Every structure is written in structure tokens, then in C-alpha cells.
Amino acid sequence: MEPGETVTGTGPEPVLGVAPGQVYGVGVGPGDPDLMTVRAHRLISGAEVIAYPVLETAESFARSVAGAVIPPSAREIPIRIPMTIEREPAQAAYDHGSRCIAAELDDGRDVVVLCEGDPFFFGSFMYLFSRLSSRYRVEVVPGVSSLTACAAVLGSPLAARDEVLTIVPGTLPDAELGRRIDGNEAVAIIKVGRHLPRIRSVLDRLGLTDSAGYVERATLPSQRIMPLRDAPAAAPYFSMILINRTRDPWL
């Protein structure tokens, strides 16, 4: 071991004389590659190893955003996440992914993990962070979140002055969803997707439908923007509802 070299934790035995690599959890922003940060652009274009989550049946959204910047020589680690609401299979996938990443780190290579939007805003990066950050250096590079991207394309400020902004996952059960929205001046409902009809019923009951804007795939060429009352019955995974009761910008 060289002076100044440190080995912590209980990971696989590092190669002697090689300082372990570092993890970069990099937010790639909401979809438009130009909304990557300068730092994300630099880290990705110089990466030796790149990891990203992939839902079983689809291509990786984070990888598609960064695709043009990834060097052809980079080794790629796709982390395949099974489509199930059970926790265990997904946990096993993150266990496996973090072992693959750790093997690269132990050989002295840095690993750039691509994250949709921002790594710590409802992102899956936290599952890798919790598995790796006690043993390796992890830098989180924040990105533009879908939250502010949706407000930008809607042309509607999220919140201002003394307003409280509440961010509610649309996956909550109806009663809880209503309780967490009711009485709040500015609300963003994320993870809309297949829950849209249910969410609309809740907002109808609260009298909020006409103060709500709907955005699909913000900042992508396929982006769609409309008042919630005109929204389609079926929403894609990347969709959001924004409500501000003190303004009616969508009317």
C-alpha cells in the first residue's frame, strides 16, 4: 500500500497499489440534451465507464439524453430494473449493479452514473448511492429537474414569494392524494402516467381541474402541453400536472 492510500469498508479486495475510482451521479436533465450542465457534459464525454438504469422493456431514458456525448470507447453498465411493484427483484438489481460498478472502482476506474433529471429528486440513484457511498467517494452532480422544466415550457412560475410548493407523487392512494393537495396554493403532481384518470377525479372533487396544467415529455421534440381539462385519457410515464391556485395561467 502506498502512503495516503485508504481502503475502507468491506468491498472486494482492491488491486494493490491502485487508488479506487470515484462515482459521479450525474443528472442529465429533463430530456433536451442542451439542458445537461456543462459539468455533466464534461464528465460524460470524458468517461471510461458509464452506468445507467434500464427498465426491462424499454431503452434507458437517461442514456438516450446523453447518447450523443458518450464516447464510443466507454464501457457501459446497464442496470436492468424489473417491472414489478415488489421491492425484492428491484433491490436485487441494484445489488448486482452496484457490484458491477464496485468492480470498476476497485480497478481504479471512475464510473459516471447517468440519472434522469436530478439524481436526488425522486431518482433511482439513491439506491446505488446507499450501496456505494460508505465505501467509495461519490459526487452528486445536480441536474435540471422535470419540475422546473415543466414550469418553463408551461410558461408558468411554480411558486413565488411566501407561497408553499408541494410536490405530490400521483401514485398515492386517492384519499391521501386529496389530503396532501387540498388547501395548498402551489402543487406539482409527479409520476402521473397510468394514474391520470384517478388524479383527475381527485382534482375534480377539489375543484382544481381548471387551475391545472398538463405537460408530457417536457423539452423533448414529442412534448405536449395543455390545460388538464383537455388532457388525454392515457398519459405516458413522463408527465406532470402543475397547479397554482393564485394564478390561472392556462385559462
Place this chain on the structure above:
Amino acid sequence: MEPGETVTGTGPEPVLGVAPGQVYGVGVGPGDPDLMTVRAHRLISGAEVIAYPVLETAESFARSVAGAVIPPSAREIPIRIPMTIEREPAQAAYDHGSRCIAAELDDGRDVVVLCEGDPFFFGSFMYLFSRLSSRYRVEVVPGVSSLTACAAVLGSPLAARDEVLTIVPGTLPDAELGRRIDGNEAVAIIKVGRHLPRIRSVLDRLGLTDSAGYVERATLPSQRIMPLRDAPAAAPYFSMILINRTRDPWL
């Protein structure tokens, strides 16, 4: 007038034959210039005219973030905001600023407005947007908000899965502050500044001090991070408190 040219609204008479310029409201991110987006970098480095808010007694924070990218040839429009809690002087400053911007637009020049963090996340850009967007084309370019930047440097996810995330301005009166924080699993308190001692008392009463992290000037060289219980008595304007009751990452 040329075919295809449109003049709308009631602004100053445009120069004949000149298509009006466009406004870009550009988020410059939380402080580290590398956290500007690629698009922000490109728009600022190619700008003919740049506008930004300046608090009376300080330099412009947004300008300091973008400073190295601003071309020396760019014309600059500082919008001087008086330091007062009265609304009228600030309104007058935004009236004046938007008239200066409109004069450039009418001459056919685009104007890049620099915004701290993200333009529509509790930003002052909305005051220019409301004055200009009915008469001119305005594109809002989202940026990395201080919210996700603070979570990144704290090494602590803001929220995940079905958690509700509540963003509360620390400027609210004590009782209201307590009511909007109490019972919520994940809370970010923004606009802390001189309200820190008051906010700490409220969090003490709610038993939340030990679940709270404190960040000053996230992503700047002068950044400071600590558990809230160790925070100084006086906080700068750019400070934030993050609370997640389901995790205790700062202990």
C-alpha cells in the same frame, strides 16, 4: 411591413421592417458556473444584450455566476431592486427594467435575462415575464435550482418513492411555518437568511432539529454544510434547511 412580420400588443412603436427580438429567461444554476446548462452557456456567450437583477447594495449574484461567459461586447442592463419589504418601489424597478428590455427588443435585438438558479422556482424573473410575455416571445430556459444543489452537496436525497416534498419559505410567520412543516416527511426550508433563529425555534418545538441539515452557498467555494444543530446564529441569504424524517443522514 414585410409579409410574415407581426406586431402585437401595445408596446412602443417598433422600428419599421425590424422583427422584434426575443427574451430568454436563463437559469444560471446555484453558483458553480459549471452547473450552467449547455444551452445557458451558449445563449450567454452569444448575447448582444444581457439583463439581470441587482440588489441595491450588492453585486448581482446571477451576473457573478455567468461572468466569465459574458462577451465583453455585450450591452448590460442591470435592474436595480431597492431593499425594502414594500411592494411599490420594487414594482417600479421591474417596470423600468422591462421598459429598458423592451427598447432593445423593439430594435430587433434579443435580450438574455440572467436568473439565479431556475427562473420559475421562487425567482424574480416572473416579474419581468408578466410584463413582457404578452407582447414579446419569451423562452424560459430552466436551470439547476438551489433545492437539488443543496441535496447534492449534503449527500442526501430530497425525496423518493411515495414521499411528499414540501418547500416552505422561511419568511412565513412562526405559526404558519410550523403548520406547513408539521407532519410532512420531507421538507426544504428556503429563504432562510436572517430568519434562521426563528426557524430553529419552530423546528425545536416540532422535534425536527436533529433530522435537519443546513447548507450555505451550495456549490460555491465558500460553501458550508453541517447538521442544523451546529449551524451559526447568522445565516447568509443563500442558505437552506433540508429535513427528511424517514432518514437521518446528518447524524
